[in-house]
Every structure is written in C-alpha cells, then in structure tokens.
Amino acid sequence: MPDPASSLTLLAIAFAAASGLPSLAMRRGSRKGQVVATSGMLLAAVLGIAGALLALLQPGSIRALPALPWPAGNLPGMRIDPLSAFFLVPVFLVGGMSALYGSSYRPAVRNPRTARRMSVFLGTLVAGMAVLVVSSDAFSFILGWEAMALSAFFLIGIDDESAEARSAGLVYLLATHAGTLVLFALFALWRTVTGSFAFDAAAGAALGPATRGALFLLALLVFSLKAGAMPLHFWLPGAHAAAPSHVSALLSGVVLKMGIYGLMRFTFMLGEPAPSWGWAVLAVGAASSVLGVAFAMGQHDLKRLLAYHSVENIGIILMGFGLGLIGVSSGRGLVAVLGMGAALLHVWNHAIFKSLLFLGAGSVVSRTGTRSPDRLGGLAAAMPWTAGFFLVGSIAIAGLPPLNGFMSEFLLYLAAFVGSRYPGAVDSGPLLVAAALATTGALALACFVKVYGAIFLGAPRTTQRPGLRESPPSMLVPMGILAMLCIAIGVLPGIWAPLLDRVIRSLPLGTGVDRSGLMSLAPVSALAFGSLVFAAVVTLAFLGLSFLVGRRVRRGQGTWDCGYAKPGPRMQYGASSFAASIVGLFSWALRPRFHIPRIEGSFPGATGMHSHVDDASLDRMVIPFMRKAESRIQWFRRFQQGQTQMYVLYVLVTLLALLCTLVPFGDMLADLVAGR
C-alpha cells in the first residue's frame, strides 16, 4: 500500500497524461473535448500539488513509487524525495494555470485544427516533466526528458502555417536533441563507471576526482542547454516567442527549470564538489544574468523580451547554486545554505512571476494583435485587471520589495555578504555575485519600466481596435492566482521557509552546516515585517496625497509637454527610444544593427528605418557554423533519400554490425592458431 503522497502524485501524472486523450475521440473543434482536457489538468494540478506538499511536509524523506515494468528490470524506477517534491509544485501549478488560461486564450471552436493536438501535448508535457523529477534511474529520466522535449516541440510549432513557428520549432528540436545526445553520453559514462543506471549518490561519491569532473562537465553542458544559460540559450527566444502564450508560460516557467533540476540532481550525486564546479556554475550564471537582461533590453517583441528575461533569471538561479557549491567545497556552511536556498526559492519565484507575465502578454497580444510595445500604449484604461497583474509581475521580476522576487534575491545577496566576510582571495566570488546581481537588478527594473510604461501607460500609439475590452474571467483568474502567490511569498515567509528547509536538509551540503532552518539563519521574517511596514506607509502616503489633492483637481487637460501646442500620441517616448541609451551602453555585446535609408532627390518618397539586436549565439555563432558545416558534409546527402525502407535498412545494418562485436573473434582466432 503506497503512502498518500506518492499515490496522489501518481494519480496526478496519470490525469495529466490522459487529459487530452478524450478529445481525440471527439470531433474537431469540439468544445467538450477542451473542457474535459482542462478539467483533467486542473484535477492533476490539485492532486499533484497536494501530493508534493504532503511529501515535503511529512517526515520520512524518500518514498518509492511502484516501479515501472521496464524490460531492463531491477531498477529503482521512481521515488519522491524533497528535491523532487519541491520541483513538482511549479510543474503542476503552472501546468494547471496554463491549461485553464488556454481554454479561453485558444478556444477549440476558433482553433479547430489544432485544439486536440494542444490538449494532448499540454498534458504529456506536464506528465513528462513530473516523471522526470520523480525518476531515480536513467531510463525513467530519459522517458520523462523526451516526453517533455517532444511535447514541447509539438506545442512550439503548433501554428505550423506560420514560418516563424516552424523555424523556431526546428531550431528547438535540433537544440534539444543535441542535448539528448550529451545526456546519452552522460548516462553511458555513469553506467560504465558505476555499473548501474540507478541514480545512487553513494556510487557517485566513490568515484575518482577526474571521473566526477568529467561527469559534472557533461551534466553542466546538457542541463545548461536545457535551462537556456548563455551561450547555449540560442534556441530559447525564438521558441518562447513563437509558441502560444500559455505554452510560453509553461516553457519559460517550468521546462527551463528541468535543466536546473537535472544539474542539481547530478551534482548532488557526485559526492563533494570540487571548488572549480562552483566557479564554473557561478561564471555561467553571472554571464547569463547580465547579458540575458541586456539582450532583453534590445528586443522589440514583447515575448522575445520575456524570453531573454528567462535567461537572466536562470542566471540568477545558477549564481545561487554556484555560490552554494563554493560554500560546500570551502566548508562554509552558511554560504552553502543561503546560496542553495536562494537558488531553490528563485526556481519557484521565477516559475510564478514569469508565467504570470507570459499570460499577461498573451492577454495583450490576443486583444490587440501585436507583440510590439512600440505600437501599444494606454492599455491600462481598457484592461485594468491585466494591467494590475502585469504590474505585480513586473515588480516581482525586477526583484523589488515587497514581492517574491525580492525574497530570493535577498537570500542571494545575503549569501554574498556572508561570503565576503571570510578571509582569503578565493572569496572574490561574492564580489562577482554582488556586482552582477546589482547590475542585473537595475537592468531588469529599466526593462520592465519600459515594458509596463510602453504598453499600459500613456496614450495609445496606434489606433486601438474598436471595442477593446478586458480579458474574460477564465484568463484573469489564473493571472490573479499567480499574482496573489507573488505577494504571499513576498510577505509571508512562514509559508515557504519550512518547505525550503526540508529540501535543504535533504541535500548533501557537507558536515559543517547549521541545519536550524532558514527562518533562524536569515532574517526573512524581519524582512517581511519591513515589507509590511513599508506597504502600510505607502498606503498612508497614497491616501494622504489623495486627501490633499481632494477635489481641487482639474481634469480633461492634455499633458502639458512644455507648452507645445499640439502634442500627439506618436510623440511619446517609445519602448525603443527608452531602451536606446542602455542598448548603447551595452553595444559591445548587443551589436545593434540600424538600417537607415538614404534619402535622395528633391522629393524623396516615404521611407522608414528600423533597428534590431541579433542574438549573440544563434545569429553570430550557430548559424554561420552550420552554414560552414553544411558545405563540408554535402557528400552525406546521398544516404538521405527520404525512403523509409532505406532508413530501416540502415538501422538493421547498424544492429548487425553491433551484434558482430559480440562475436568472440579473438577467441576464434586463438582457436585457429592453436589448431583446434
């Protein structure tokens, strides 16, 4: 009889995986199919979150799930430990919210061709991720990994009549399979050195330092590709921009976190970390966070911008993890606990506020039909709720008090400041973290002032669609729930600190670690109290000013604009102009390209200029490299004729060749020589 936590989780996985299946039996564009799928996902979300929280709260840290009847046999299969349970929460939370939002964002009646595909793959995506985080051997890990990767591919390319979606899907597919290839290498090496596919931390700790280093490098490569860390983020902006917004929310909020989960899981399986591991993770994180947000600043497309912010936040998570690893390897327990705590809490926080922002972006896009902030403006008047929720998300992602983003960045700063007190040059890590995090924070603030101001404030820059109105409740409710969570995590540390403590206690952070819990190690309650006091003072100030303003208000005037007689909405500072000075400051990395037309003749015709910031690794490294490679391997084309039979033949020949390696040629030769 399995315990309730694992039964709930298994049920949730089953519901999620099966949620889209009934719609396959119904006709195209059936509303009923979508309702069934959405309810299935919501049920899975409730069961899954309940199961994960139960597993986190109850004593007894590891629970085994019934093993899969896998042919390889004798493998542990699946189990929930605190780390898995912690990652299960965002998987099911964002999964449920996206499904609910999607039911109005892409109603089946208006998308008859793709609605059933959407339901099926949304379910398998969530189920795949859940299997991935509860797996405890290489087989179930790969099963979950590929279910996730392939479902995500079908969801990114779901609008397959658009060229943008097709090419983004293709780039994604290539990237994820390159990652899978490295994952196979990782597991093959693991199997060779430990003799088993099971994830066994004791076996990993017993390995030699060189082997552990090689395993760690492979893990860093594959998982930072999945997490979208610089410079392996090249597949991410296009994929997240092309996917429907509720899918982007899931991709950005949760799928990227599977990279983080994998990296954490594998690093903790490899015994005590070498000092260089923490530094490597820290360097990748610092680069991702600063450059990610700088590239976000240069984007003209709201969803691409949000996607680059995912690179930034993954960078923040990696900085926390890296600093934590440095703390472990140098025996500084407090740095280890605070760094890991910051990384883990930011996993939740980013899942919440980034999916909130993507859902908000979806509402804007579906109502206005454009993703360019430069064409929007003044939407707060028509869509007050969306504007309010988006504002909450913006403040949270900029890491400002009193919301959740501030809490995790606070823990990271605290880790850096604690680290800076130890003597020794090795501790310039904190300097890097503090400088990178402060720069990132200021840039993220600038970027979200730009986005929020350009989209929701001021006056509409282009003619608004007539009858522009607020999104329906089924789109507002998920945003509202996520916004409430942003506030709750920011001001009520009592609800997450004990859960986080449970995870941190289960991690192998060395012996010198104070395990008394985050609430006593970090002043999170004092901080939350400070935030509450601040909220009270803000309310007082707002009410006081409103009282003073009172009735002595003259409305109906336009903006003064320094006495200019006829200011128009197109004269407003646009998003691109707002960002221009920062893009200039970072032009060494962003290399913005301007296309300025030549104006000739006495009566020049209408013309226009545009500018764009190309991706550093996709447009400047991956594509040029692929072009070169393509010309070199033209000869291989002859093997690719598009005949399925031929491909099956290749598989058969390869299998035969592999079987031949089993033939004991050496013995036979020896027998021949011996003349027997």
Added chain:
Amino acid sequence: MIDTIIRFAFLLLVPPLMLGLINRVKSVFAGRKGPPLLQSWRDIVKLAGKGIVLSSTTSWVFIAGPAVTLAAILVAGSLVPYGPFRSPFGFAGDLVLFAYLFGLARFFTTSAALDTGSAFEGMGASREVTFAILSEPAFFLSLLALARLSGALDLNGLLLGPEGGFSTATAAPLVLVGLALGIVLLAETSRIPVDDPNTHLELTMIHEVMVLDHSGPLLGAVLYSAALRLFVLSSVLLHVVMPFRIGVAALDWILFAAGLAGISIVIGVIESVMARFRMGRVPWFLTGALLCAGSAFVLLVR
C-alpha cells in the same frame, strides 16, 4: 527612547533645510542674498494647499509615483544609523532592503513619468534608469567593502564600524568607499555634475524633467522626497567620511547636524564652481564610482 524620537524628528524635519543651505551657498557664490533657509519648507507647505491639474492620459500610477517614492525613502531612512545613534529596526541584510527601496522608488517615479505620455518625461525616465545601472553596483560594492571591513551584515554594524571605530590601517579602502558613495550621492540626488536641479525645461535634465506634470501636493511630495533622499544618503556617507563620535548624546547630535551641514556646503560649492557634464560623460563619472568601490574591495582581499 529620546534618541529614537530625535532620530525621527531629524528624518522628518531636517531634510528641506539641507536644500535651503545648498541654495544659500550657491547664492553666496553668485553674489546674491539668497532665499531663507526655510524656503524649501515654505514651498512644500504652500504646494500642499494648492490645487492640481491631472492630464487626461494619466492613471492612478501618476499619483502612486510620488506616494511610493515618499514612503520608500522614509522607510529606507529609518534603517540608517545617524551619527552614533543606531536604527531601532536593523536586521542582518537590511542594506538590501535599503537599496531596493530606492529601486522601487525609481520604478514608480519613472512609471509615473511614462504615464503622462510626454516625450520629455520619457526621456528623463530613460536616463534615470540608465544611470542607475552603474550607480547601483557601485553602491553595493561599497557596502560589500564595508561589510568586509566591519564584519557586520546590517547597516548599523556596517556603517558604525567594528568596536572602537575603523582602524587607521583601513584608511585607503575607506577613502575609496567614500569617493564611490559620494559620486553615488550626487547621482541619486540629481545634483551637478550629473544633473542640474535648477533648470526644468532643458532637454538635458534627468530628475526634474520627470516631474514636469506633477503639481500641487504631488509636486510637494516630490520635493520633500528629493530632500529626504539627500538627507538619507548624506547620513550614510557621513559614516565613512566622518567616523568620529564624542560619547555625549547631545554633542553627537550636534556633530551629526554639523556633518550634514558640511555635506550641504560641499554640494553647494560643487554646484557653484562646476558645470554639468555632457550626458555622454555621466556614465564615465559613474564608472569611476564603480572602480573606486571595486578597488576598495580588492584592497581588502588578502
């Protein structure tokens, strides 16, 4: 208890006087008689009683801008020790809250500017957030160096230094931190050479141009917040440039007030003898602060 009350009296009452003093110094240099010291207080009180004009493009964010800024800086100010008098609310890591409250103020000030839909205000907002990208790391690195010097994690311990004050052996990093914090102070309070608080309509302005549309009590709140910001950052800087204490509470308060007056006079002199930098030079000025703070930390690594 008495000291806590005096603390709050200082925080609430003194800041506009600093603005008055700066203006007096400037008028001495210009050969004018100058406004009375209380002029800023009079302006604030007068503005609080006036009516306002609200542009039809604005939303609630326009009023939230001054309100959040005022609240953020008040709360941030209550976390800082003034002279030897500790803040009653300190906790480990309160410096992060301190810095990020300024960030929140910036978020809402710039959003309120964008809310008017005016090109001028958008331009000012853009510059404000651009320069913060350099001044924020400079501020954090300065505090990191101080944390390493004092071994404390809260603003009280960090700024008051280790028991018995900072040792003379640490003079070099302290001077660098002082420079860095001084530059951050000038940038954050929008003084010359980063910004010019006097000319509202020039295209080269940063802070003043963002509040063009605020009038009446809202403008009063903006003015008061600007004074508070000057006071709070000055009281941080004072710990580094004037780490002395007398031991008698009354005298220490007088010393603190004298320090504030000194900073105001220095700012007034700078404003009288210097021109504002061209916009393109400001980032280099702020990079200087970043370099000073980084070098201070490097000096402390051994």
